[in-house]
Amino acid sequence: MTATPTIHTPSAPPTLLTPAPDLFARRADRLRQLAPAQALGPWLDWLAALCTAQHRAFEQEGSVPHNDIGATTAMGSAALLGRIAAIRWTLISALPTDRCAGVGPRWELAPSDLASHIERNLLLAQAATIGTGRDYEDVLTAAAMQVAWTADARRSQAVGTAADANAGTCPHCGSAALGSILLAGGGLAGLRYQECCLCGCRWNTVRARCTLCAAGSVVDYLSLEDAHPAVAAETCDQCHGYTKLFFQSKAIQVEPLADDVATLALDVLVGERGYARTAPNLFLCEGEAA
Ligand SMILES: [Zn+2]
Ligand SMILES: [Zn+2]
Structure with a gap:
């Protein structure tokens, strides 16, 4: 046997x-x-x-x-x-x-x-x-x-389902994502989660894919390099939009809402390249992001 x-x-x-x-x-x-x-x-x-x-x-x-x-x-x-x-x-x-x-x-x-x-x-x-x-x-x-x-x-205690992965909006409250965080610990290293701008829930999303139009392999990355190495803009040549990625591996304390407000220079840089922002940050006032 x-x-x-x-x-x-x-x-x-x-x-x-x-x-x-x-x-x-x-x-x-x-x-x-x-x-x-x-x-x-x-x-x-x-x-x-x-x-x-x-x-x-x-x-x-x-x-x-x-x-x-x-x-x-x-x-x-x-x-x-x-x-x-x-x-x-x-x-x-x-x-x-x-x-x-x-x-x-x-x-x-x-x-x-x-x-x-x-x-x-x-x-x-x-x-x-x-x-x-x-x-x-x-x-x-x-x-x-x-x-x-x-x-x-x-x-x-919202629990996700398989259908919630890669969702375009928050599976809990339906709001849009502020951006995505790439986690570095807790058994989730290397995984990407979009973060809801309103309730703070995070949902799993595949990497290297535009979350705005799900176009696939046409994304590129721009960053402020040494000034803010933990933040990058993921730009899409299909829909000409961008969202920000926040890398825990480069700064364990990185926090999407806070680091977004602190990297508005990146929005300017990406905007000059012709990409438009649609991701909301409820702490931004007029003129701080365009
Ligand atoms: Zn939400
Ligand atoms: Zn796109």
């Missing part, structure tokens, strides 16, 4: 990664790390303070039972409006009073104005437009929405 050979099949990588509980704290750390070398340093420092406030609000969200899970996709609901208003207030209360010149919170915001800011952010999150006319209040409202959407993603 011969032994039945054991065929070892490596387990498939997870198709969907829910956001880590310290997502916002890590973003704050990375923004503080990047700020000193940046012309936009004061803005990055302020965003770091905003992310720290998000972390605090996120911890509060986690301790509050919500009966309206899923309300984050039901735009216009009173529950969603009240929830975002409450988180916005927590963020404002936690922010330092000294900040970039010319920006500051409006302590009171009419519900109709808040609903308008939410709607604008949802449009941007779906890559409907890239930040034209965005202002400070849009960023603050986006920060509150990220807390709510991320809390819901964590609470639902």
Whole structure:
């Protein structure tokens, strides 16, 4: 009698990664790390303070039972409006009073104005437009929405399916990707995940393929080289779009939202070559990316 050979099949990588509980704290750390070398340093420092406030609000969200899970996709609901208003207030209360010149919170915001800011952010999150006319209040409202959407993603423990791999939009909330991260550890080394600009979920995507049009082997890479070796723009000659790749192997602390804001010079470089950006970053204001 011969032994039945054991065929070892490596387990498939997870198709969907829910956001880590310290997502916002890590973003704050990375923004503080990047700020000193940046012309936009004061803005990055302020965003770091905003992310720290998000972390605090996120911890509060986690301790509050919500009966309206899923309300984050039901735009216009009173529950969603009240929830975002409450988180916005927590963020404002936690922010330092000294900040970039010319920006500051409006302590009171009419519900109709808040609903308008939410709607604008949802449009941007779906890559409907890239930040034209965005202002400070849009960023603050986006920060509150990220807390709510991320809390819901964590609470639902979203589990991916094979069909979610290579999806064009977030399998959890349907928003567009901010960019892609190539992981370096945790048994996932070398794997590429797109990251949702709103809820922070990541979904597995094959490498060396345009995520905007799935055209295949026509992508090329541009970077700022020594200035930001962990970030590259993946350009596509089929759709003439680009998205950013963030390499953990070159900087283990790399964080897509933070490193995107810190590499706007790369957007300029790629734009001069004729490629257009559609990937949304809810922390960008008008004129910071085109
Ligand atoms: Zn999402
Ligand atoms: Zn393409």
